[in-house]
Amino acid sequence: MRINCPHCGERDYKEFRYAGDAVKTRPALGDADLRAWHDYVFLFDNPKGAHREYWQHVLGCRQWFVLERDTATNVPGRTFRPRERGSR
């Protein structure tokens, strides 16, 4: 698989680190809602199809970004910087 790093361009996926679902909302720091934290940490939509996920270009610019990828085909789509419009 090849991943298009928004900063460095297309690279082999082995240069990157995967960190899962980027659509889930991380509860705000100090948010005392145990349920919210539980769902964020432990539950996954795990869709077969379009997925937005965090990757870090570990062996490159070390930037985290959001990749759109089809989990049924592994075909990667657009990438977003975190918090960029459309990254969720």
Add this chain to the structure above:
Amino acid sequence: MRDRYSALALARHAMTGAAWPRAWRSAEPKSTYDVVIIGGGGHGLATAYYLASRHGITNVAVLERNHIGSGNVGRNTTLVRSNYLLDGNTQFFEYSLKLWEGLSHELNYNVMLSQRGQVVLGHSPAQMDVLARKGNIMRLNGIDAELLDRGDVQRLLPYLDYSTQSRFPIHGGVLQRRAGTVRHDAVAWGYARAASALGVDIIENCEVTGFRREGDRVTGVATSRGPIAAGRTAISVAGHSSQVAALAGLRLPVESHLLQAFVSEPIKPFVNHVISFGAELFYISQSDKGGLVFGAHIDGFNSYTQRGQFQQVQTAAECAVALIPSISRLRLLRHWGGIQDMTPDGSPFICRTPLANLYFNGGWCYQGFKATPAAGWCLAHTVANDDEHPLVRHLGLDRFERGNGHDEYALGLWTYRQ
């Protein structure tokens, strides 16, 4: 009814040329069943068999989207073992191994259990302590385990890398002699044949497309072959657990990941044990047909493609050569991928769900195959009694809310993806 399999029956068929009957009936779906099991893999078929044989529930359908055994039961590296550390896991997997030991007779189907022994290697003093802890736990639970020092390993497996070239020298290992391999496809076929003979309907090419519900109670399923009413419904579709659970509105602590498996060309006996590398996740054995069968780590990101990345093929080959330098000359014949449920703590689920009459079995990570008989046994019990089997009380979906994760491999929450 079915012919009993035996050497005598083989001879009779050879002499008379008489045809063998179908191994399992090809059933048409009925409109209603006492129990519907979604998923005709090893676990689903085992569940059906134990429901029929141990709980007297024979009005059972196994619904399979494709053909039976088309998922991970036919894609794994065929290992069975019970070297588990954590309270609960140890007993569950030992129970499974005990069921394996009687399975060919139980099913009248030779699943070719070969207890050739598994050696897990340690490559540092600290790793040896971790292995020793597991070995001690096994012994304290009546499970065979032997601690090997470097010399013992070298005598047992003289072809590993003991040279000064070795990047991660072997310090020793733990041997479980009762561990070994099983002919994986035969497990699905054997359970199917035995369950079918007891009246279970095995319905292939039947995809579940939805659940029928009355409030918080599941009353049946919608399928590609029409609606089917069910007293109780069990999901046993590891790899696709999230998809099927989502049809019932459930979100799971599961991500689907791709694990590759590899087989070499057939050669005369070369590796007579199951060997687990300790420096990285890698394990190898040799099939009765002569192929070296090996596996490594998941590819590292969620995927349903059932085909892996080439870099992971190279990684597995590197591990193979690091462990057995002479394997370099042998040739990889085929590699393939299976989709496995990964869970935050590396342990599975066999439990009731928030919906009444709906049961879940999944989240097997790397260990689904070796669990097959016990998973079927415990899921059958859980469905029949609407209460978890004592062996799987620790494997509920709510364990993360309670803070009761079962991190068998101490991989932690984030790093399991790496």
Add this chain to the structure above:
Amino acid sequence: MRAGSRRLASGGQIDRKRPLRFSLDGREYAGYAGDTLASALLANGARVVGRSFKYHRPRGFLSAGVEEPNGLFTLGGGGRTTPNVPGTVTELVEGLTARTQNGWPSVNFDLMSVLSLAAPLLGAGFYYKTFMGPRRGSWEFYEPFIRRAAGLGRATHERDSDRYETRYAHTDVLVIGGGPAGVCAALAAGATGARVLLVEQDFLLGGGLLLEREAGARRWLEDARAALARLPNLEVLTRATALGLYDGNTVALLERHDHEQPDPRRGAARETITTVHARAIVFATGAAERPLVFTDNDRPGVMLAAAVRGYLNRHAVLLGRQAVVATSNDSAWETAFDLAFAGASVTVLDECLDISAELLERARVARVRVIPGARVQRALGGKWVRGVKFATQRDPARRLECDLLCVSGGWSPAVHLSSHGGIRPVYRQDIDAFVPGGFAPGHFGAGAMTGALIHVEALASGQGAGLAAAGHVGHVPDRPPPRVPVTPVLNRPARPTPAPVVDAPGKAFVDFQNDVTVKDVRQAHQEGFEAVEHLKRYTTLGMGTDQGKTSNVNALRLMAALRGIETSAAGTTTFRPPFTPVSIGALAGRNVGHHFRPVRRSPLHEWHVDHGAVMIEAGPWLRAWYYRWAGATPETAYIEEMRLVRGGVGLSDVSSLGKIDVQGPDAAEFLNRVYVNDYARLAVGKARYGVMLNDDATVLDDGTTARFAETRYFLTTTTAQAAEVMSRLEFLLQTAWTDLNVQVVSLTDQWAGMSIAGPKARAALRLAFPELDLSDEALPHMGCREIEVEGVPLRLSRLSFSGELAFELYVPADYGAALWEHLLASAAPLGIRPYGLEALASLRIEKGHVAGLELDHRNTLDDLGLGKMARTSKPFIGRELRERPELRAAGRWSLVGLECLEPAARLRGGAILFAAADRIEGHGRGYVTSVTWSTELNRFIALALYQGGLVHVGEEIICAYPLKGEQVRARIVSPMFIDADGERLRV
């Protein structure tokens, strides 16, 4: 094996000026450059060259290519022994040594062939039905016999003495297959200016054209090779097999370098794996001929028609003088004509009645006898074919003598690679073959693999695909493409052909290598193994080294006929890489032996090695385990090193600790969120021990962090978690807390670190840096300073891991050795010596510091006795999920110390703990994590996790270690074995 030479006096594409010697089973033979092992053996009269997997039937070569199921050899010897290599793809080189396989005592006379007599018992899946008695576990009695009988070649356990390379290649257009279609595609794409890589598995370009007798074909190839050579933007690789298509237009390629001599020259690689990233791919992978299925169709001398033609025209080997060509399509007629031209007497048995006038006319001219509507029923003969029984409409039982039976059951396009991406092939009724079910964007097909089985079609489709591929990557030709030259035309190389008969008696083989017969397929059908995957797995069809290249389609057609459905409805198996088997060594490339994984070395590594350190692997690092000055074995040396630190002063290398520079206006707030404890109120010039949690409240890592300025911290992590912590900090800053103005940079490799420890540490440091004020007031416990020594920045902290007065010093990596030597030299009068990892780990146990074995991702802050560190008034990662009930429950396993109560015994890591009254079984109440001999207490001590933890202090417990049959008594104590009040740290 020999029956005289079959080599023709002239012709072929072999170099008769370059004779080559080789050996088979110890006997010498001769061949020519341009031969394969198979062609050379056949030229020498070879008949039986192998034995089948199950029945040990005598087998000869079936094919001339990668699809070969029978003619497998073990090449080379010693550590270079390579089993299961098809002779048909082994390029002949001087001195090649080969051995036959799977026959005992020889393939010509194989005692195991008695298995054939038991064949009725050994039908599909027979082993599932027997070997179960008389007892549970009886299978293991039979298994060793079965294992020894199974397998093909015998492998060696000697180390492979060859080396392998891996590399990457990037190209605009990758063309896979150097037949006419591939060559045309490459030329067309190359002419647009696109970068083109053309790969061919054979050692010659040409594909199907290499089989042709016509001089026109050879001229076309020569012109094409010249045209390829003229394009500077085009690279051609022969002996290069495309193994698989992977995500992202990645194609794995195996290049073989064994064409000059059997073994590589010194230093050269035997094979190279190239990972190709192509922007567009043209699949021109050709097609493979299928055999016909009839009784005893595996007799040596029954061969694929195109292979016979190839041996004749390419290698000048005439395989029979009285040939029968049995076919279901037109392509095999060319074999008949060429054999006749070479002087053989030839009869064509065509399954069709309706044969084109043109073929009949050519047959008449070539004096080839034609029997239309003839279907072969059985091959006659034992170790070589002697005749053929066949049926026509009028006469159901005819026979012909022959010494060669060429068969052709149609063509199977090589759809393997294009299907690896997940697009399933589809069945085309008009040619009875599977063709690609479509192509992903950027993928194009050309030639026979698309079903274009006629050369002229192949050429045109190649050119079209080449242009389309170039166009896909933005290259368009600036002039119209050259006209495609025309080569000899075949009329109907493929046509609808009858399915194999479902009731062939005796052994009619579908899969040759795995001995799967029509009867086996029939039995699988009866037993309900109808799905393709069930058929394959139940009968082992297509599971051999040839991966069913000649058998899959015949088997599918048989099963479809048995089920009474169209072949198109019967499905296909999934095509899995690699296309042909690939050395595991090639896949591993250079990452073998000591280079299996990169080694991380401290900047002081050379010093350690030069000064008697014994190094040990610690994850990716090599660290000094112990020094020989202290003893010859780790068991004795670390104790001396401990004594050194407890009684005087020692120096240890801590460079592998993760070091992270944290800077920015919000650095304090950031660390406050990451660590459970308070960093905002840490004074400048002070350091603090901190713990960070995972989101789920298990402990992630610990370490000390120093505040060197209001907005600047120097954070250290454990060696094991350095990369993880860094990545985590970046994640938080870049995705979750983008409001914080903080930068983090890893300095792990940039700074060397060392710890000087012991009661004489301050005195030692004073000797090294007499000008520094090192008084307790100037640099108190947990104090830190940035100084400069002779222009070199030095970070100095008064921190202790050992429990003694200690200082950590960090300097830029290049100055590490200088500082280290300076410290040792200056403090020599105090007896300073280096101490290693084992002592470092033991000293911390005495002090009760947790490390790797306690920080195993399972334990919470409270489990490790660190709960009081958490400042819950401020938010930090893990604070909320830490409150989950099971994590707060009483009786969790938590950190305690253990003192061994038996002077003659020792404690061991991994021992399981029981209360004195417990039965010694089950999972116990805890376990020993870390053990050391205590030089202070003169006994073994340990850290452990124990149910309920410190409430049990003073109790006597049992440490069970059943693996060694040991039960040792120990007492639960505080984990802080020495200096609980920390007096030694405040001097």
